[in-house]
Amino acid sequence: GDSVTQMEGPVTLSEEAFLTINCTYTATGYPSLFWYVQYPGEGLQLLLKATKADDKGSNKGFEATYRKETTSFHLEKGSVQVSDSAVYFCALRDTGGFKTIFGAGTRLFVKA
Amino acid sequence: GAVVSQHPSRVICKSGTSVKIECRSLDFQATTMFWYRQFPKQSLMLMATSNEGSKATYEQGVEKDKFLINHASLTLSTLTVTSAHPEDSSFYICSASGPAFANTEAFFGQGTRLTVV
Numbered sequence: 315g316d317s318v319t320q321m322e323g324p325v326t327l328s329e330e331a332f333l334t335i336n337c338t339y340t341a342t343g344y345p346s347l348f349w350y351v352q353y354p355g356e357g358l359q360l361l362l363k364a365t366k367a368d369d370k371g372s373n374k375g376f377e378a379t380y381r382k383e384t385t386s387f388h389l390e391k392g393s394v395q396v397s398d399s400a401v402y403f404c405a406l407r408d409t410g411g412f413k414t415i416f417g418a419g420t421r422l423f424v425k426a
Numbered sequence: 427g428a429v430v431s432q433h434p435s436r437v438i439c440k441s442g443t444s445v446k447i448e449c450r451s452l453d454f455q456a457t458t459m460f461w462y463r464q465f466p467k468q469s470l471m472l473m474a475t476s477n478e479g480s481k482a483t484y485e486q487g488v489e490k491d492k493f494l495i496n497h498a499s500l501t502l503s504t505l506t507v508t509s510a511h512p513e514d515s516s517f518y519i520c521s522a523s524g525p526a527f528a529n530t531e532a533f534f535g536q537g538t539r540l541t542v543v
Contacts, residue, residue, distance in 0.1 A: 346531070348531075350534075355539075356536065356537065357432070357519055357534050357535055357536040357537035358470075358519065358534040358537075359534075360531075360533075360534075363531065403469065403470070407531070407532065413460070413472060413475065414460065414472075414521065414532055415472075416469045416470045417469065418468070418469045419468070419469050421467075
């Protein structure tokens, strides 16, 4: 079945450091790919998405490119802030549009 | 973007009682709603998928008699945890999708933290 694998955390960075969180997927067909962020004690917020190969999703300085050849959707940010500390989930939604499959989540800590 | 509202955000109940959680789509018709459970520091596990007017489809290992799901309208789905026990304590999150988004995107509620004492 479809699955998402993302790098284990926690990831600890200093403010203004470069962030990469790796995400790879397995799926039949052509899924849509997402990154969600969860702040402590809160629900999920959509961070960015890409619906087809080579699409780049971007929001709040975060970017991710849908790479079909490597089945990847790595999250990047050039300069992280303390306020970016949260858990980040990579996810895919199958072509039938009925389920969202989540990765295990990666906890990010950003130190001042 | 579309808004999904979940209520309550927190609930504490006594062991053996039932708790109902509501999930509402405020500005779109949600033909499909999903219920997830999240254990501390873990990912979201899909519990069930409900289509408006139909019985919910439960994932393997989820007790349908314990987690009752109703999706009677295009804007409301409810999850009732029956005869709750401490092991049911968790964070429950719903999401909703509909034809307005070509079923390619789902919007999440804020989540409900259930504590059973």
